[in-house]
Amino acid sequence: KKPVYILGIESSCDDTSASVICDGKVLSNVVANQEVHSKYGGVVPELASRAHQQNIVPVVQQAIENANITKKDLSAIAFTRGPGLMGSLLVGTSFAKSLALGLEIPLIDVNHMQAHILAHFINDGENKTPPFPFICLTISGGHTQIVKISNYFEMEILGETIDDAVGEAFDKSAKILGLPYPGGPLIDKHAKLGNPKAFPFTKPKVGDLDFSFSGLKTGILYFIQKQQRINPNFIEENLDDICASIQYTIVEILMEKLKNSVKKTGIKHIAIAGGVSANSEIRTRLQLAEKHFGWTTYIPKFEYTTDNAAMIAITGYLKFLNEDYSDVSVTAKARLKV
Numbered sequence: 474k475k476p477v478y479i480l481g482i483e484s485s486c487d488d489t490s491a492s493v494i495c496d497g498k499v500l501s502n503v504v505a506n507q508e509v510h511s512k513y514g515g516v517v518p519e520l521a522s523r524a525h526q527q528n529i530v531p532v533v534q535q536a537i538e539n540a541n542i543t544k545k546d547l548s549a550i551a552f553t554r555g556p557g558l559m560g561s562l563l564v565g566t567s568f569a570k571s572l573a574l575g576l577e578i579p580l581i582d583v584n585h586m587q588a589h590i591l592a593h594f595i596n597d598g599e600n601k602t603p604p605f606p607f608i609c610l611t612i613s614g615g616h617t618q619i620v621k622i623s624n625y626f627e628m629e630i631l632g633e634t635i636d637d638a639v640g641e642a643f644d645k646s647a648k649i650l651g652l653p654y655p656g657g658p659l660i661d662k663h664a665k666l667g668n669p670k671a672f673p674f675t676k677p678k679v680g681d682l683d684f685s686f687s688g689l690k691t692g693i694l695y696f697i698q699k700q701q702r703i704n705p706n707f708i709e710e711n712l713d714d715i716c717a718s719i720q721y722t723i724v725e726i727l728m729e730k731l732k733n734s735v736k737k738t739g740i741k742h743i744a745i746a747g748g749v750s751a752n753s754e755i756r757t758r759l760q761l762a763e764k765h766f767g768w769t770t771y772i773p774k775f776e777y778t779t780d781n782a783a784m785i786a787i788t789g790y791l792k793f794l795n796e797d798y799s800d801v802s803v804t805a806k807a808r809l810k811v
């Protein structure tokens with residue numbers, strides 16, 4: 474049997490990424506982060522699109538080179554169709570289309586949120602893959618969802634955020650503290666040195682599997698403003714404790730919702746996915762849940778948590794096996810359901 478080589482291309486937000494996988498095994502996964510946004514405190518869509526245009530050719534070339542193959546070996550090209558920023562998605566979409574046309578190989582469109590989840594099916598020899606059905610908590614800069622996965626492409630959203638995504642909660646809290654974008658990893662870093670019970674923040678009240686983070690953000694803002702009026706050095710003097718307390722509150726919310734979803738569905742195979750699943754506290758708490766609640770948990774490797782093209786390629790591979798190809802008339806879609 475001929476090996477199947479899939480090139481994956483991801484450009485939905487602020488990372489340009491390309492990856493080659495062979496029969497489900499990752500041969501290369503190149504990610505170009507965009508530094509331009511850090512000083513703006515968030516992703517600037519116009520700058521993101523322009524940076525993708527500059528990065529896409531070298532990133533794809535590097536991915537093919539690192540995989541030790543040539544373009545002619547490729548079996549198909551998978552790309553992120555959505556959801557994401559339109560100007561960013563268009564760069565990857567048009568590039569993937571023209572490359573597939575030029576090489577006369579199938580083009581496969583991929584849903585970015587499905588891909589975050591299906592990253593669990595990357596075969597790297599050591600990882601365990603979840604059995605169907607399983608629950609996935611997908612937590613990123615743009616989404617917060619509890620999804621029931623009955624088969625590779627049979628997904629049902631059981632709950633989601635009614636306002637901000639959890640990544641936004643991290644990033645906006647970080648901004649309040651004067652930390653650069655994206656602040657999630659920095660909160661994680663400072664939290665390691667702080668006391669998670671130092672400052673209690675109020676948890677939101679929402680439906681059993683839904684989320685809300687905008688109230689928490691406002692609560693943090695008012696708390697910090699008040700403390701700064703009393704002591705202008707409050708942030709500097711307490712940064713580690715503040716970060717630990719914010720992270721603790723957010724992870725408590727996430728764990729509570731996961732417990733609710735297990736109660737509701739009876740499913741005890743629990744996965745996490747998306748950029749925020751890189752967070753060390755959620756990873757630890759999930760591992761502990763194996764012992765405490767008898768769950769089997771699935772935690773992705775770091776490189777497959779934040780946006781990457783390996784997850785696009787593996788999703789493309791699973792579609793390729795079903796000959797689920799796209800027509801060249803396919804267009805990018807900013808809003809796309811799981």
Ligand code: KG4
Nearest residue numbers: 613614615640655657661748749752779780
């Ligand atoms: O999945 P992702 O790379 O992009 C989207 O599709 O949104 O997620 C990015 C988000 C950002 O909000 C970032 O702050 C957050 O993931 N993030 C983290 C950590 N690493 C990344 N949040 C908390 N702790 C981390 N270690």
Ligand code: ZN
Nearest residue numbers: 613747748780
């Ligand atoms: Zn993402």
